[in-house]
Amino acid sequence: MNSSTKKKTLFIGGIKSGKSLNAQNYIVKNSTQKPIYLATTEFIDKEMQERIDAHKLSRSDSFETIEEPLHLYEAVAKSEKAVLVECVSMWINNMLYHGFGLLEIESEMQMVLELDREIVFVLNDVGSGVISQNRLAREFVDISGRLSQLIASKCDEVYHTIAGISVRIK
Numbered sequence: 001m002n003s004s005t006k007k008k009t010l011f012i013g014g015i016k017s018g019k020s021l022n023a024q025n026y027i028v029k030n031s032t033q034k035p036i037y038l039a040t041t042e043f044i045d046k047e048m049q050e051r052i053d054a055h056k057l058s059r060s061d062s063f064e065t066i067e068e069p070l071h072l073y074e075a076v077a078k079s080e081k082a083v084l085v086e087c088v089s090m091w092i093n094n095m096l097y098h099g100f101g102l103l104e105i106e107s108e109m110q111m112v113l114e115l116d117r118e119i120v121f122v123l124n125d126v127g128s129g130v131i132s133q134n135r136l137a138r139e140f141v142d143i144s145g146r147l148s149q150l151i152a153s154k155c156d157e158v159y160h161t162i163a164g165i166s167v168r169i170k
Helices: 019-030 046-059 072-077 088-097 102-114 135-154
Strands: 008-013 036-039 064-067 083-086 119-124 157-162 165-168
Touching: 008 019, 008 135, 019 083, 019 119, 019 157, 019 165, 036 072, 072 083, 072 102, 088 102, 088 119, 088 135, 102 135, 119 135
Parallel strands: 008 119, 008 157, 036 064, 036 083, 083 119
Antiparallel strands: 157 165
């Protein structure tokens, strides 16, 4: 990614589809400097810590890591380097957990998308499941679906990942 294009890219796929690794490889390959890994996951329990540790291992020293579970705009706006937002789904989860609603979540993401920055987004595709009986789960799926459409509409490239294979769909 050269500094004149400020391209935005989305990697979307199911949980454990390989989208994160492919997004990492993509941004490292296309960046002229060491990119920023914007980690959004909050430590919740031992199992989540194990997932966080595995992600840290997979990115080794290829990234400069910034941990920010809520304030994406501030974190991305500070950097002149390419930024990997890993992951939008966990960020949505955090925002809901901390009491933010759809309008605040959409507004924050819209501000991020308007930044003149090279950004790669990672997002779980949750739109192929059944409608949950749990109100919070339905709210998460609805917001995730709306944000996936918003992000994809503003991205130059969109990759759908299944079984570790990312296919460009836009």
